[in-house]
Amino acid sequence: MSRAAFLVYAGAVALVVLLTGRMAIISGMDVIEGRPLQAQALASAGLAIATLGPLALSAAIWLGQRRFKAGWLLHILFIPCAIILFNAGSSMLLGAANVPDDDSAEGYALGTGILLLALTILIHVGALVARGIAAADRWDSRS
Numbered sequence: 360m361s362r363a364a365f366l367v368y369a370g371a372v373a374l375v376v377l378l379t380g381r382m383a384i385i386s387g388m389d390v391i392e393g394r395p396l397q398a399q400a401l402a403s404a405g406l407a408i409a410t411l412g413p414l415a416l417s418a419a420i421w422l423g424q425r426r427f428k429a430g431w432l433l434h435i436l437f438i439p440c441a442i443i444l445f446n447a448g449s450s451m452l453l454g455a456a457n458v459p460d461d462d463s464a465e466g467y468a469l470g471t472g473i474l475l476l477a478l479t480i481l482i483h484v485g486a487l488v489a490r491g492i493a494a495a496d497r498w499d500s501r502s
Contacts, residue, residue, distance in 0.1 A: 360421050360486075371478055372414065379471040383410070386467035390456045398455040405451025410472035412448055413441035417479040431490045434483045445476045 360368070387406050391399040420437050424430035449469050 368482055372475065375474045375478060376471060379474055383468050383471040386470075390452065390468055394455065398457075402452050402455035405448045405453075405455060406468055406472075407448070409445050409448025409452060409469055410475060412444040413472075413476045413479045416441055416444060417482065420483070431487060434487045434490070437483045438480055441476060441479055445472060448472070 383406075387403075390406075391402050394402065416437060420433045424433050427433055449472070452468065
């Protein structure tokens, strides 16, 4: 990833956090307030995994792709892994909050995570498209 692309990515992450972070924190506090300590810990861990997990996985992919010969494969594998990671974290949160779905304050707590998941997927799909275009240009110049 170029330095300019990294700055755009970091700026987009910062914008998402600034726009939705307050709502997520207030909703997250509503979720854990009055729950037993074990439920608070599980809900907090689930919220952290759902919100920061896909972003951390994305950073790991970007750092690890230079060591991996088929870096495009990492971008493809990122998408289902990030969705699974987000779903695991949100399930932990919703299970600890004892609600059947995310149509409540618990769902608002996941707002930042949902937008960060969408952003990371968009970035990795863009990287796949850019790699495909570069490979097609190399292949076209050979013929």
